Amino acid sequence: MNNLLMSKQESELFIYYINSKESYIVKRYLQKLEMYFRLGYIFSTQDRNTLISSLIVKAYGTEKDIIRWAINVLAFITSYKDDEAIACIKKISSAVDVDPDILISCISAICRITKNRNSNIIKIPSDIDIDPKLIELCRWQSGRNIPAIQGNNRLNHEKCADLTLKTALINLGMEKLPENYFSQYQNSDIIGDISTSENKIIKQYSIWAALENKNLGIDNIKVDPNSIESLDDNVKIWIVRLLCKHQKTIDNFYDIIADYAMVSPSDDMRLNLSIGLIDKFIEKMPKDMIRWSLNENVHEISLNILKHISFFHQKSPSYNDHIDSQFLLYRKDSQERETILSGCKGTSLWSTLRTKEVKENDGFLGKLPSSESDKSMTINNNNFFNSPIQAGAFSAQGSAANLAEVNNKIQNNTDKISEALDSSKKIIETLELEDDKKEIILNNIDKAKKENNSEKRIALIERVLGLLPAASGAATALNDIIKTFLTDFTLG
Numbered sequence: 001m002n003n004l005l006m007s008k009q010e011s012e013l014f015i016y017y018i019n020s021k022e023s024y025i026v027k028r029y030l031q032k033l034e035m036y037f038r039l040g041y042i043f044s045t046q047d048r049n050t051l052i053s054s055l056i057v058k059a060y061g062t063e064k065d066i067i068r069w070a071i072n073v074l075a076f077i078t079s080y081k082d083d084e085a086i087a088c089i090k091k092i093s094s095a096v097d098v099d100p101d102i103l104i105s106c107i108s109a110i111c112r113i114t115k116n117r118n119s120n121i122i123k124i125p126s127d128i129d130i131d132p133k134l135i136e137l138c139r140w141q142s143g144r145n146i147p148a149i150q151g152n153n154r155l156n157h158e159k160c161a162d163l164t165l166k167t168a169l170i171n172l173g174m175e176k177l178p179e180n181y182f183s184q185y186q187n188s189d190i191i192g193d194i195s196t197s198e199n200k201i202i203k204q205y206s207i208w209a210a211l212e213n214k215n216l217g218i219d220n221i222k223v224d225p226n227s228i229e230s231l232d233d234n235v236k237i238w239i240v241r242l243l244c245k246h247q248k249t250i251d252n253f254y255d256i257i258a259d260y261a262m263v264s265p266s267d268d269m270r271l272n273l274s275i276g277l278i279d280k281f282i283e284k285m286p287k288d289m290i291r292w293s294l295n296e297n298v299h300e301i302s303l304n305i306l307k308h309i310s311f312f313h314q315k316s317p318s319y320n321d322h323i324d325s326q327f328l329l330y331r332k333d334s335q336e337r338e339t340i341l342s343g344c345k346g347t348s349l350w351s352t353l354r355t356k357e358v359k360e361n362d363g364f365l366g367k368l369p370s371s372e373s374d375k376s377m378t379i380n381n382n383n384f385f386n387s388p389i390q391a392g393a394f395s396a397q398g399s400a401a402n403l404a405e406v407n408n409k410i411q412n413n414t415d416k417i418s419e420a421l422d423s424s425k426k427i428i429e430t431l432e433l434e435d436d437k438k439e440i441i442l443n444n445i446d447k448a449k450k451e452n453n454s455e456k457r458i459a460l461i462e463r464v465l466g467l468l469p470a471a472s473g474a475a476t477a478l479n480d481i482i483k484t485f486l487t488d489f490t491l492g
Contacts, residue, residue: 004041011047018054023063030058030069037076048077056088067092068105075109086113100163104134112142131164138167140176149178157182157194162202169194169205173212188220195221200232207238211245218242218249225253228260237269244276251282258288267298274304279311286318293322295440297447297460303339310343320349327353328360329467421449424464441467 006014017029043051055077058070071089078085092098093106133155140146157165171177172187182190195206207223210216218225225243228236240261243253250257261273277289293305313319323340330336337357344350425445431438441464448460 004039006036006041006043006047008044008047011043011051015047015051015054018051018058023066026058027065027069030066030073034069034073034076037073043077052077052082052085056085059088059092064099064102067099068102071102071105071109075105075112078109078113080114082113086110089113100130103130104138104163104167107135108138108141111138115142131161133160134164134167137164137171137177140171141174143176146176146178149180154180155182157190162199165194165202166205169202169209173205173209175213175215188216191216191220192222195223200235203232204234204238207235207242211238211242217245225256228256233266237266237272240269241272241276244273244280247280247282250277250280251284254282254284262288262292267301270296270298270301271304274301274308278304278307281308281312281315286316290318290322294436297444299335303335306336306339307343310340313344313349314347323349324352328356332357332360418449421445421461428464437467 014029014033017025018033020026020029042048052074055070055074058066059074061067061070071092074085074089080086089106089109093103098106155164155168157168160168168177168181169191172181172191177187179187181187182194191206191210195203195210197203197206203223207221210218210221221242223231223235223239225239228239231239240257243249243257257273257277261269264270264273277285289305289309293302293309296302296305309319310323313323323344327337327340330340341350341353344353425442428438428441428445433441444460444464448464451460
């Protein structure tokens, strides 16, 4: 696998979000970062060292999921020369009250870091009884050649500890498990029995394994997707994702996807669905995907839907028309535009959209400063509202630290935000927009007023700006309000 150097902006934003005080944000970006590393991405030496320091801080924290995911990421970015990181993992693993899940993450990390040459440096606390098979499974996760099962060295899935079984399922998903590991029968047969477990975590990991392993699918598990409403929330999410693995299952269970998952109040479910559908298309999708695109409020999910629509625009006239009509409603240099152009690159629609960009009359956020007072607004592009995933939107330096400072200032000025949003709402009500679109915009403003988390509020404001026409008189007035609002947060 060839290594791909992550850009400075991406690296800084990952580090910024990993240092967030919001646990769900930290966990999400740790998971994304591990995925990037699995795909072969690397950080520059300077950013790598900064990231390792941030990960060590998180690993010494108190939240189990954050500790575990921080260690998982350290396993990919740390080498045997990184003494501080290895010392951190050893210290966490040797704690008297170490959680078994965290201990297994530590063992797996050391196996990967040392390439299985020195995994014994982990000293397991004497009061913790660890199944020897767990150590073996951890070593296999980092190995290239998985040995065949010998004699009775199998795992009895009905009698083994839950932690051992969960780890074996992780190995199965990673395709790091010997065939016939659970019995004389093939692993693909036994996973069906495991998926009926009353333990919701074991059930979840069995479905995850069926998703991740290229040789498995919905037919290998014994969970009926039609009974989705009666399942535990963690299981529902992965059932939906598994339904998206193949176009045939999308077609067979489309009612669940369109009428249940797309409109689910669970952000996690809609996020997993949007990821699963990025590269899948069936003829009945366009109407529902376009409806979803117009109503979705979570920025990351919206981008995933746009990736799908733009990638398949040649298969659907509705997709083509949707992209063509919506493109200029997104701000110049926004992630939305970047996503659309990337998805339709090399097609006639790409040429059409690029021509429109050249001709468009930019609003405030795309103009150069026209006065000395404007020049105090050090904005080099307009990604601040349109793209929380990118850095450098609000400062010439383009660092995550600047974005953090802006977010802190915004969070401390709730009254000004509310006042600006009220004024914006009055102006938007005067715009000539389709009723559905205006309702979506106004609903987003109401949600932004009630939202206390700055990053979520920014995502809602992004959605409003992305749907507004840039050239109308009312939109210009709205931009002036935004300009006044942002001036309060200009960085010196």
